[in-house]
Amino acid sequence: MEDKMQTKNIPTIIVIFGITGDLVKKKIMPALFSLFINNQLPTTFKIVGFSRQDISPKDFEKYLFETSAQYKDANIKTRKAFCKLFSYHSGVFENLADFEDLENHLRKIDDDWGICANKLFYLAVPPNLYEAIFKNLAASELTKPCSPEEGWTRILVEKPFGKNLETSEQLEELLSSLFKEVQIYRTDHYLAKEMLQNILAFRFSNNLFETNWGRQNIERVHIRLMEKIGVEDRGNFYDSVGALQDVGQNHLLQMLALVTMEHPREFSVDAIRKNRADILKTLVLPTEEDVRTSAFRAQYAGYRDIAGVAPDSQTETYFKIRAFLSHPKWKGVPFILESGKRLQDQRKDIEITLRHPNPCLCPKKEQHYKNKLTIGIEPIEGVTIHFGSKKEGFDMELEERTLDFRFRDAEKRTQYIEEYKKLLLDGIAGDQTLFVSSEEVRAMWRFIDPIIIGWRKNLMTLAYYQPDTSFVFADSFVE
Numbered sequence: 001m002e003d004k005m006q007t008k009n010i011p012t013i014i015v016i017f018g019i020t021g022d023l024v025k026k027k028i029m030p031a032l033f034s035l036f037i038n039n040q041l042p043t044t045f046k047i048v049g050f051s052r053q054d055i056s057p058k059d060f061e062k063y064l065f066e067t068s069a070q071y072k073d074a075n076i077k078t079r080k081a082f083c084k085l086f087s088y089h090s091g092v093f094e095n096l097a098d099f100e101d102l103e104n105h106l107r108k109i110d111d112d113w114g115i116c117a118n119k120l121f122y123l124a125v126p127p128n129l130y131e132a133i134f135k136n137l138a139a140s141e142l143t144k145p146c147s148p149e150e151g152w153t154r155i156l157v158e159k160p161f162g163k164n165l166e167t168s169e170q171l172e173e174l175l176s177s178l179f180k181e182v183q184i185y186r187t188d189h190y191l192a193k194e195m196l197q198n199i200l201a202f203r204f205s206n207n208l209f210e211t212n213w214g215r216q217n218i219e220r221v222h223i224r225l226m227e228k229i230g231v232e233d234r235g236n237f238y239d240s241v242g243a244l245q246d247v248g249q250n251h252l253l254q255m256l257a258l259v260t261m262e263h264p265r266e267f268s269v270d271a272i273r274k275n276r277a278d279i280l281k282t283l284v285l286p287t288e289e290d291v292r293t294s295a296f297r298a299q300y301a302g303y304r305d306i307a308g309v310a311p312d313s314q315t316e317t318y319f320k321i322r323a324f325l326s327h328p329k330w331k332g333v334p335f336i337l338e339s340g341k342r343l344q345d346q347r348k349d350i351e352i353t354l355r356h357p358n359p360c361l362c363p364k365k366e367q368h369y370k371n372k373l374t375i376g377i378e379p380i381e382g383v384t385i386h387f388g389s390k391k392e393g394f395d396m397e398l399e400e401r402t403l404d405f406r407f408r409d410a411e412k413r414t415q416y417i418e419e420y421k422k423l424l425l426d427g428i429a430g431d432q433t434l435f436v437s438s439e440e441v442r443a444m445w446r447f448i449d450p451i452i453i454g455w456r457k458n459l460m461t462l463a464y465y466q467p468d469t470s471f472v473f474a475d476s477f478v479e
Contacts, residue, residue, distance in 0.1 A: 010118055011042060011045070011115050011118065012044070012046075013046045013117045013118070014032075014045075014119075014122060014428075015120070015121045016028065016122045017093065017122065017133055018123070019050060019124070020049070023124045023158065027189075027416045027417070028124060028420055029064075030416075031416075031417050031418075031420035031421045032047065032085075033068055033071045034071070034072065035425070036078075036082050036085065037073055040421075046085060046086075046117075048087050048102070048106065048109075049088045050090075054090050057087070060086070061086070065083050068082055068083070072417075087109075089102050089105050094136075096139055096140060099139070099140035099142060102142065103140050103141065103142050106119065106142070116145075116147070117151060118153070118154075119151070120155075121142070121143065121153070121154070122156045122427075123155070125158075127162070127163075131171070134155075134171075134179075135178070137155065143183065154185055155175075155184055156185040156187060157184070157185065157186050157187065158187050160249065161186055161436075163245070164449050164452065165446055165449045168441055168442070169442065172441065175438075176438070182430075184438075185435045186435055186438075187435060188250045188436050189420060189423060190254055191435070192420075192422040194381065194413075195375060195381045196255065197434075198407065204264070213329075214333075215330055215331060215333050217355055218353070218354055219353045219355045219356075220352075221333065221353075222338070222352075223252050223255050223256060223335065223336065223349075223350050224348060224350075224351070225338070225339040225348050226338070226340055226345060226346065226347040227342075227343060227348075228343060228344070230342040231306055231309070233307070235306040235307050236308035238309075238315070239313055242315040243339050243341065244316060244319050244448060244452065245448070247339050248337060248448065252339065253337075253444045254276070254436070256279075256280075259350060259352070260279045260327070260329075260330055261275040261278070262278065262329075272433055273432065273433065273437045274437075277439035277443060280439075280440055281439070281443045282325045282327040283323060283324075283326075284323070284325065285446060285447060286323075286450045288450075288459055291459045295319070295455070297463070298316060298340070298464060299313070299314075299315065299317050299462055300318070300464070300466070300467040301466055301467060314462055317341045318339070318341065318465065321451065322334050322337075323335040323336075342467035343468070343470065345470060346378060346379050348376075348378040349376045349378075350375040352372065352373040353370055353372050354370060354371040354372065355370070356370050362398065363397065369387070369398065370386075371388075372384075372386035373385055373386075380406065381407040381408060383405045384402050384403070384405070385402065385403040386400055386401075387400070387401060388400060389401040422434065423435075
C-alpha cells in the first residue's frame with residue numbers, strides 16, 4: 001500500500017464541520033497536533049473550522065491556543081505554529097448560502113497557494129445534521145474536483161451511520177446520488193487500533209493457526225468491550241442509541257469480521273473490504289425466539305440520574321448477545337458479543353476457545369484444559385495462548401500454562417489519538433482499508449435491527465446491575 005508520507009507535499013485542506021464540538025476537542029484536534037509536531041502532515045496544509053457559533057478570528061485562535069495546552073509535547077512555540085494552520089468560518093449547516101461562502105473561502109486559499117488543493121470534509125457533528133450537510137456540499141459544488149488530474153475531494157463521516165437499516169439505507173441512497181464511493185470515508189476508529197490491524201498480520205502473515213481456523217477446531221469466540229467508565233456527560237447522545245448501537249453495531253461486528261473473514265486474494269483495499277463485507281453478510285438474522293433467549297440487556301443503577309437521560313429510560317448500558325454465521329467454515333460456532341459500562345474491570349479482547357482434542361493424550365481423572373487464544377486490546381495489547389503442559393515431577397500431571405506476546409508497553413499508547421492520526425493520514429492518502437464500506441454498514445444493520453425491534457417489544461426484559469461491580473451475565477446460552 002502507498003506510503004502515507006508520500007502525501008506530504010500534496011497541498012491539502014481539511015474542513016471540519018463541528019469544529020467547536022467535543023469530538024474535535026478530545027480526539028481530532030489532539031491527533032492533528034501530534035501529526036503536526038511529528039512533521040507528518042502535508043507541508044502545504046490548512047484546517048478550516050465550520051460551526052454555528054459566531055466567533056471572531058481572534059477568539060477562535062485563543063480557543064485553539066488554550067485547548068492545545070493540554071496536548072502531549074505542547075509548548076508555546078508549537079502551539080502558536082499549530083494555530084496558524086487554522087481559519088474559522090461561521091455558518092448554519094442547513095443554509096446553502098453559508099456553504100457558498102465557504103466555497104469562496106476555500107477558493108481564496110487555493111488562489112493564495114496558486115494551486116487547486118485536495119479537500120477533505122470531516123463531519124464531526126450529530127448524525128441528524130448529515131443530510132443537510134451532504135446536500136449543501138453537493139449543491140455548492142464544494143466536493144467537485146477542479147479536474148480529473150487535480151484536487152480530489154473526499155467526505156469523512158463519523159458513526160453512527162443511521163439509526164437502523166432503513167435510515168442507514170436512506171443515507172446511503174443520498175450519499176451515492178451525490179458522491180462516488182471512492183469519495184466516502186465512513187469511520188470506525190476501532191479498525192485503526194493497532195491490535196485489530198494486527199489480527200490480519202497474525203492470521204495471514206503466519207502459518208500457525210490459519211490452516212486450522214474454523215468450526216473444525218474452534219468451539220466458540222467471545223468478543224468483549226467492557227469499560228470502567230460510564231456515560232458521564234454524554235447523556236443526551238447515549239440515551240438515544242444505547243450500548244448496542246454505540247459499540248455493538250460497529251466495533252464488535254468489525255472485530256468479528258476480522259477474526260472470521262476469508263484470506264484476501266491480495267493485500268489491497270478492495271480485497272480486504274470485500275472479505276469483511278462478505279463474512280458479515282453471513283450473519284444469521286435473529287428471530288424473536290433468539291432475542292428472548294440470546295440477547296440479554298441491562299442498565300446500571302443511577303444511569304437515569306444522568307443529565308439528558310429520560311427518567312423512565314429503557315436504554316441498555318450492557319448487553320450480551322449470541323450470534324452465528326451461516327458460512328460453512330463457521331456454521332454452528334457461537335460468537336458471544338458483550339459490552340458494558342461502569343464495570344469493575346476494563347477488559348477489551350477477543351477470546352477464541354479451541355475444541356478439546358479427541359482423542360486426547362490426557363491423564364485420566366485430570367482436569368482437561370481447552371486451548372484458548374486471546375487477542376488483547378485493552379488494558380494489555382498482545383496475544384496470549386493458553387495450553388496444557390506437564391507439571392514438573394515424576395507423575396504425568398497437567399497444568400495450564402501461557403505463551404504471551406506483548407505488542408508494546410501501555411505507556412507507549414495514547415488512546416484515541418493514534419487511531420485518529422491513522423484515520424486522518426489514510427483519508428489524506430486515499431486509503432479506505434480502515435474505513436467501512438456501504439456493504440458492511442448494510443450487513444451490520446440487518447443483524448442488529450431484529451434485536452432492537454425485539455427489545456422494544458420487551459421480548460427480553462431490561463435487567464439492572466450495580467455500577468463498579470464485576471457484573472457479567474453468564475446464562476447458559478454462552479456455553
